[in-house]
Amino acid sequence: MKKYILTIACVLMVSAFAKAQSAQDIFQAVGTPSNPKVKISFNQYYTSEGLAALGKKITDAHPNLVKRMSIGKSTQGRDIWMLAITDYSTGDADRKPGFYLDGNIHSNEIQGGEISTYTAWYLTESFGKVPYITEMLKDRVFYIVATINPDARNNYMKEANTRNTPRAGMIPLDDDSDGLFDEDGFDDLDGDGSITQMRRKSTTGDFILDPRDPRKMIRISPDDVVTGQRYEMLGGEGIDNDNDGRINEDIPGYYDPNRDWGWKWQPDYVQRGAYKYPFSAPETRAVADFVKKHPNIAGAQSFHNSGGMILRGPGAEEDLATYNRADIAIYDAIGKKGEELLPGYNYLTVYKDLYSVFGGELDWFYGGRGIYTFTNEIFTGFAYYKNKDGGFDQIYAADKDLLLGDGFTPYKEYNHPTYGLVEIGGFKKNTGRATPGFMLEEEAHRNMVFVFYHAFHMPHLSIGDVSVKSLPNGLKEVTATIVNDRLMPTHASQDLKYNIERPDYISLSGAKVLAGMIVQDADFNVTTEQKNTPETIRVANIPGNSTVMVRWIVKGGNNLTIKVDSAKGGVVEQRVK
Structure with missing residues (x-):
């Protein structure tokens, strides 16, 4: 009977929990999608x-x-x-x-x-x-x-590494030129997934524990009087796998x-x-x-x-x-x-x-x-306290205050085959660089x-003012202004310098085009005519936050279409009666 009651209670608790997570019970935080189809923990x-x-x-x-x-x-x-x-x-x-x-x-x-x-x-x-x-x-x-x-x-993520390794791609390389590949990479001696530091007690060592924070090692200056334990720092965890007298010198592929x-x-x-x-x-x-x-x-x-x-x-x-x-x-x-x-x-x-x-x-x-x-x-370290980036030393305070010690592996003794009794510890690989x-x-x-x-602010094109003016002999003058209302031009200066991408095309259809030109100065009617294929005017660039004006002389046609075709600026069209 007690087991039955306990089971009912558990079911009710699960049911209540599930109800608490339903969409109608969630109040949206501004700036974040509400009730997303895909739920991801970021x-x-x-x-x-x-x-x-x-x-x-x-x-x-x-x-x-x-x-x-x-x-x-x-x-x-x-x-x-x-x-x-x-x-x-x-x-x-x-x-x-x-x-x-x-x-x-x-x-x-x-x-x-x-x-x-x-x-x-x-x-x-x-x-x-x-x-x-x-x-x-x-x-x-x-x-x-x-x-x-x-x-x-x-x-x-899956192998033993420091915060800084491997930076490279994963093509095997012989970093120390001994003819062997990846034969002496890092060794995770304490099995925590991170390559931390090795230190050894030594009467001649040039480091001591920071009296304000025993997690930190500080270098002894020439004028310091040292009465406490000295240490020497031995680098990252590892052993000499290839018997060449060096440790961690040939980590996995470096390019x-x-x-x-x-x-x-x-x-x-x-x-x-x-x-x-x-x-x-x-x-x-x-x-x-x-x-x-x-x-x-x-x-x-x-x-x-x-x-x-x-x-x-x-x-x-x-x-x-x-x-x-x-x-x-x-x-x-x-x-x-x-x-x-x-x-x-x-x-x-x-x-x-x-x-x-x-x-x-x-x-x-x-x-x-x-x-x-x-x-x-x-x-950046600014993110820890939202005031200044105090460099690497700041991470000690942040680990204590904000991470509650989760980012640091306390030093523990380890019997090293080369160095004898050492201590292994330090910041984990996911501390410091990774947010x-x-x-x-x-x-x-x-x-x-x-x-x-x-x-x-990539190019954003539109067709602005369009005017149609009647000319003698049944001809018409069609003038259009092409607008780019964002920062970027359709062609960066480097693009223009080396002709990386084709020009922008501004075309008119629906009538017989007799002449096409770029209008350099509308007030003084200064134009540059394009002799070939006048129906499609080739424009080198449509600058950012600027315009380009083009003009055609046409015969016939009552339903005209202007089209702008730019590789980086997209395609826009407009019908003109």
Whole structure:
């Protein structure tokens, strides 16, 4: 009888809990989709397979907004999944201005996977509810790749690593040139999944425990009088697997996918991390092939970590001439807005504020394809206390105050085969660079709205004033003003310099066109005539926040159609009576 009553009570409790989670019992928090079709926890990280599964759920729940495709295979044969998101009921998706977004090019820089997925989720769950998103998807298409380095993402998450390894792609390399591959990588001696630090008590050691925080080691200065225990730091956990007298010198494959792109590429002896030749890694090749097949892509964003930075090129001073004043003004406007949207982040230039990068992704996107591109370095120590970034020391306080000790492995003794009795401990691999779970959704949302601001300012074309003027002998003069009301032109300066993309076409149909011209000055009637195919006027560029005026002389026709066809600006048409 007691068992029966207990069972009934449990059923009632479960029933009550289920009812508490129903849609009518939830009050929406502003800025977050209410009662989403796909429920995702954005306070945790997902493996490559986990991200792929989330992408499929989003696609299955929103078939009218998402098409999912593999753009290639990774080194180990995993699919590189892309979600193409737009309102497929309006226009040709491939002819809409496109925005490319990716994350996790470096294996340990994982937040980009979640931010990219959050962006896809937010777009689909907000369509039809948030006018800004609904309008955006009518005339924009987003190409979202959550991880372009799925093999190395899984290695970082599933294998023993430090916070900084593996940065690379997963092509096996012999880092110490001893003819062996990956034979002396990290060893997780205490089995906690993270490579922390080894220290050893020593009468001649040059470190002591910080008296204010025993988790921290501080170096002894020459004038210090030391009465307590000295330690020597031995580096990361590991043993000498190949008997060459060194530890951790040949960690799994080191090549850097962000040195593999075909713009100002340099070989490994110049640019550490470069592979055989530009696009020699299958992951970067897959992205490049996709981008080249989609000339509608006008803006791009790649997510890295960390440091709280909004980066633009050039990657190297040698490439400084690539970025001219007009395009830098556009970068500046978007980047400075990013500083407002992302508190604690700084808008910077790679070569000037960091270091030289040859063969980088953002430089290839802009230099090679004329696509305005940013790289965001996700997470900054500012996020901990919302006042300043106190550097690495701040993480000790944050672990104690905010993470409640969850980010640090206390030191424990271990009998090392080479060093004897040592102590192993320190910060876990998911502490410091990876955004803590309770901050991750805010990080994702803020970086997403920066993407939206960037995408909003891709070219947005319309046909403005149209006038029809009667001329002698049954002729008519048709004049049209083409408007671009966003920051970006239809052709970046780099595009114009190297003729990367075709001109914009402005055409008139419905009558016999005798002459076509670009109007340089309407007041003084200064025009430049196009002798060949006058019905389709070729315009080199439609500048941002500006207009282009064209004119035709036609005979006959009462129902005319003006069409603007721009690779990066899309297609618009208007009937003229």
